[in-house]
Amino acid sequence: MVRHPRPPVNSRTTVLRRLARWWLMPLPAPPAALRRGPMRPNAFASGLRSTRLTSQLGVALGATFAVCFLTGLLSHLIQHPPGWLWWPARPVGLYRFTQGLHVATGLATVPLLGAKLWSVYPRLFTWPPIRSIAHAAERASVGVLVAAALFQVVGGVLNISRWYAPMPFFFTAGHYWVAWLAVGALLVHVGVQLPVVRSALSRAVPEPPQGRLSRRGMLGGVAAAAGLITLTTVGQTLRPLSGLAVLAPRRPDVGPQGLPVNKTANSAGVSALALDPSYRLAVVGRAGHTDLDLAALHAFEQHTVELPIACVEGWSATGRWTGVRLRDLVALVGADPDRAAVLIESLEATGRYRTSTVAPAHVRDPLTLIALRLGSEPLHLDHGYPARLIAPNRPGVLQTKWVARITVRESS
Numbered sequence: 001m002v003r004h005p006r007p008p009v010n011s012r013t014t015v016l017r018r019l020a021r022w023w024l025m026p027l028p029a030p031p032a033a034l035r036r037g038p039m040r041p042n043a044f045a046s047g048l049r050s051t052r053l054t055s056q057l058g059v060a061l062g063a064t065f066a067v068c069f070l071t072g073l074l075s076h077l078i079q080h081p082p083g084w085l086w087w088p089a090r091p092v093g094l095y096r097f098t099q100g101l102h103v104a105t106g107l108a109t110v111p112l113l114g115a116k117l118w119s120v121y122p123r124l125f126t127w128p129p130i131r132s133i134a135h136a137a138e139r140a141s142v143g144v145l146v147a148a149a150l151f152q153v154v155g156g157v158l159n160i161s162r163w164y165a166p167m168p169f170f171f172t173a174g175h176y177w178v179a180w181l182a183v184g185a186l187l188v189h190v191g192v193q194l195p196v197v198r199s200a201l202s203r204a205v206p207e208p209p210q211g212r213l214s215r216r217g218m219l220g221g222v223a224a225a226a227g228l229i230t231l232t233t234v235g236q237t238l239r240p241l242s243g244l245a246v247l248a249p250r251r252p253d254v255g256p257q258g259l260p261v262n263k264t265a266n267s268a269g270v271s272a273l274a275l276d277p278s279y280r281l282a283v284v285g286r287a288g289h290t291d292l293d294l295a296a297l298h299a300f301e302q303h304t305v306e307l308p309i310a311c312v313e314g315w316s317a318t319g320r321w322t323g324v325r326l327r328d329l330v331a332l333v334g335a336d337p338d339r340a341a342v343l344i345e346s347l348e349a350t351g352r353y354r355t356s357t358v359a360p361a362h363v364r365d366p367l368t369l370i371a372l373r374l375g376s377e378p379l380h381l382d383h384g385y386p387a388r389l390i391a392p393n394r395p396g397v398l399q400t401k402w403v404a405r406i407t408v409r410e411s412s
């Protein structure tokens with residue numbers, strides 16, 4: 001008989017094998033006397049809870065969360081554009097749609113997340129609490145996921161209600177970074193649970209005995225709650241449903257000149273400057289510099305466009321704006337309106353939204369205006385009198401009000 005020589009021992013595999021053994025090594029259970037209260041065997045006896053219910057809720061929640069995450073990421077990128085991002089000026093209402101979807105899916109997760117947590121929370125009291133290092137790591141990742149998901153949903157609801165007191169940090173940055181944390185923890189969770197979900201959703205599994213409320217009844221209730229929340233809020237951006245938007249923080253038709261206002265001229269501290277007859281709009285280019293008073297602005301060819309304000313908070317409203325094309329002002333200082341980018345500055349001295357940049361795709365678009373009028377009247381002071389930016393397919397935060405200065409940068 002030929003004996004094969006043993007393969008040489010690879011020290012790296014040995015280390016990995018040892019690590020794996022340590023990772024999965026069963027840990028001793030705590031004394032049984034500690035197994036009290038919710039940790040008693042069968043402390044939670046509801047027959048409604050099942051792996052199948054949890055899996056179905058998980059799939060629905062995962063899909064909703066994915067849409068919410070992607071639309072949120074898009075909104076973040078548009079507001080902080082990296083060099084590679086190309087965000088078009090058309091269709092004019094695309095951002096209105098994606099951000100409406102972001103807020104609507106975020107709100108729909110409220111009942112989904114609630115039901116999902118209800119269906120699994122008895123596992124918080126699983127016995128023994130920790131079976132191995134691997135088990136501890138998995139539990140920790142679920143803890144991160146739950147904390148991050150609650151942070152996102154609660155923070156998002158507080159933000160659209162404009163209630164910032166419970167959030168002693170800059171909401172936008174917190175919401176953005178915790179979203180990544182949630183996605184990371186969710187991927188780990190899906191990776192760990194996928195086989196369980198698969199077998200729970202395969203038809204072969206018999207239903208456990210259920211109480212008065214069936215699994216289908218529960219799922220129907222959760223779906224109805226999500227539907228009701230959507231129906232009573234989505235009218236803040238979907239105009240035909242505005243009459244039903246009783247839970248929405250904003251009605252798209254309530255406000256001066258029929259449009260909502262978040263930041264008033266008084267709260268921005270610009271009223272005196274905006275009403276000052278010596279107001280001038282400065283247009284600054286490499287080749288020249290012009291100061292335009294209101295009469296000069298009105299002497300330009302006036303254009304009327306129908307464009308929405310689409311706030312990141314999920315409300316939107318369409319207005320009929322009249323004013324001067326931004327590209328005409330760019331041409332005034334000798335720049336090429338087809339290649340220029342523009343910095344817009346407000347009369348507002350401080351505040352996060354006192355400036356915005358306009359990328360070439362929006363500068364060159366004939367719908368992009370420095371608006372002087374809304375409907376048939378001069379802009380209301382709270383809508384940015386004497387002049388505001390309005391551009392197609394752009395988040396509300398970038399539609400700068402009380403414009404004082406336009407700086408043209410020609411891009412090559």
Ligand SMILES: Nc1nc2c(c(=O)[nH]1)N[C@H]1C(S)=C(S)[C@@H](COP(=O)(O)O)O[C@H]1N2
Pocket residue numbers: 260261262263264268309310311312346348351353354355382383396397398399400401402
């Ligand atoms: N100068 C200035 N422009 C601004 C803002 C602001 O705070 N300051 N708010 C922005 C936001 S968040 C939105 S949604 C739109 C419309 O805001 P309004 O509802 O306050 O008119 O204007 C934008 N323009």
Ligand SMILES: [Mo]
Pocket residue numbers: 262310311312313396397
């Ligand atoms: Mo906004």
